[in-house]
Amino acid sequence: MQKNIILEDRCKELVVELGLGTSDDIVSAEPLAGGVASDIAVVDLGDHRICVKFALAKLKVAEDWFAPVHRNKAEYHWLRTAAEISPDTALKLLGRSEVQNGFAMEYLDGENIYLWKAALLQAQPDNGEAAAVGAVIGQIHAASAISGFDTSPFENRDDFHALRLEPYLRFTATRHPALADHLNGMADSLYASHQVLVHGDVSPKNILFRADKPVILDAECATMGDASFDVAFCLNHLLLKAVHMPALRQNLLAAVESFWRAYSAHINWETPEALEARVSALLPMLMLARIDGKSPVEYLSDQSRQQVRDLAAPLIENPVTRLSALTQYLDAKLEGTDL
Incomplete structure (x- = not known):
């Protein structure tokens, strides 16, 4: 529970910093399962949902595996570059925080x-x-x-x-x-x-x-x-x-x-x-x-x-x-x- 609270707070800070809404606009921030290298969540902003991602310093595996969190910046650049090269296979990027080593993007569902x-x-x-x-x-x-x-x-x-x-x-x-x-x-x-x-x-x-x-x-x-x-x-x-x-x-x-x-x-x-x-x-x-x-x-x-x-x-x-x-x-x- 504590981890979800921390993640929700980070989501609120990111949404506000990127100008995507206010903290009151966030209906929920639910973690998504599956990754070992980042915390990922879907954020419900009432009229639409977005996906946010924060890099982890220690990956979620049995062995000790550490990696620099600034890799989140390289990922954002790759996604942006891929969108320029192949726009019909890309998702919409919504902004990145240098402070939080996190970014927001469209949430694909349907x-x-x-x-x-x-x-x-x-x-x-x-x-x-x-x-x-x-x-x-x-x-x-x-x-x-x-x-x-x-x-x-x-x-x-x-x-x-x-x-x-x-x-x-x-x-x-x-x-x-x-x-x-x-x-x-x-x-x-x-x-x-x-x-x-x-x-x-x-x-x-x-x-x-x-x-x-x-x-x-x-x-x-x-x-x-x-x-x-x-x-x-x-x-x-x-x-x-x-x-x-x-x-x-x-x-x-x-x-x-x-x-x-x-x-x-x-x-x-x-x-x-x-x-x-x-x-x-x-x-x-x-x-x-x-x-x-x-x-x-x-x-x-x-x-x-x-x-x-x-x-x-x-x-x-x-x-x-x-x-x-x-x-x-x-x-x-x-x-x-x-x-």
């Missing part, structure tokens, strides 16, 4: 709004979601690779390290010493890259669909970095769900190919083959990281977790260079599995 993760886990028919997300991420990467793009709001490699490289790759390396050189080497390479604007958390849990258009949220990890991270991070969720839901394996593996086809059409900063090779090398590392890193996936059984370890390790030691080769390998290994 019959034509759905969460991509929920659709996947409920085995909903494919409506082209993977391709739609791949196309939008490709557009954003391509626009940010053009000369003259303002990178100044996204010089956040140390934040990206704290939020992604350390909890995923480096921490996992401590759990798998035999693979540590591969995992730490990849972390070093990703840290050094500065090629495109990386979202850092392209996950079905962060993607709402409004009709047939994806709205990508939760860009707290935004930085200039390696394009392979966004692609692999998203595709990793499809691969893990292919383990979790054997009956849908073929559809989910096909979605990986659909994402890549839509995304790769926009690559203008390097050859598609070079990027695909890095994605293929990073993917099994992220698979393993979602089992033994600081943010383990919640829906896999112990048996499935061990299976992911067994699948990922050989691909980390001897990576393939094509996504088709990776999906074919996984399909063959998963054939006949019923977990």
Whole structure:
């Protein structure tokens, strides 16, 4: 209860500071579940509702995981940049507070709004979601690779390290010493890259669909970095769900190919083959990281977790260079599995 009171007070302060209303205008401020890195609430202002978000210094996971709260600023800039590049897939931003490290945005709700993760886990028919997300991420990467793009709001490699490289790759390396050189080497390479604007958390849990258009949220990890991270991070969720839901394996593996086809059409900063090779090398590392890193996936059984370890390790030691080769390998290994 105390936490809700504190969050409600912060919401009131933010609404007033941004000129969105008075404290008396707030009918309620209810926390939204699901995130580990921020406090998020829907604020009822009587005639309409808005969403507010505040970054947390300590993330809500079992392991100790700390990150700077000013990442909220990078997220706001990413959302604004994405809206400029792909306005039909963006939400309306309502303002940000430097003092509170929080911002306000429109609240998406209604019959034509759905969460991509929920659709996947409920085995909903494919409506082209993977391709739609791949196309939008490709557009954003391509626009940010053009000369003259303002990178100044996204010089956040140390934040990206704290939020992604350390909890995923480096921490996992401590759990798998035999693979540590591969995992730490990849972390070093990703840290050094500065090629495109990386979202850092392209996950079905962060993607709402409004009709047939994806709205990508939760860009707290935004930085200039390696394009392979966004692609692999998203595709990793499809691969893990292919383990979790054997009956849908073929559809989910096909979605990986659909994402890549839509995304790769926009690559203008390097050859598609070079990027695909890095994605293929990073993917099994992220698979393993979602089992033994600081943010383990919640829906896999112990048996499935061990299976992911067994699948990922050989691909980390001897990576393939094509996504088709990776999906074919996984399909063959998963054939006949019923977990």
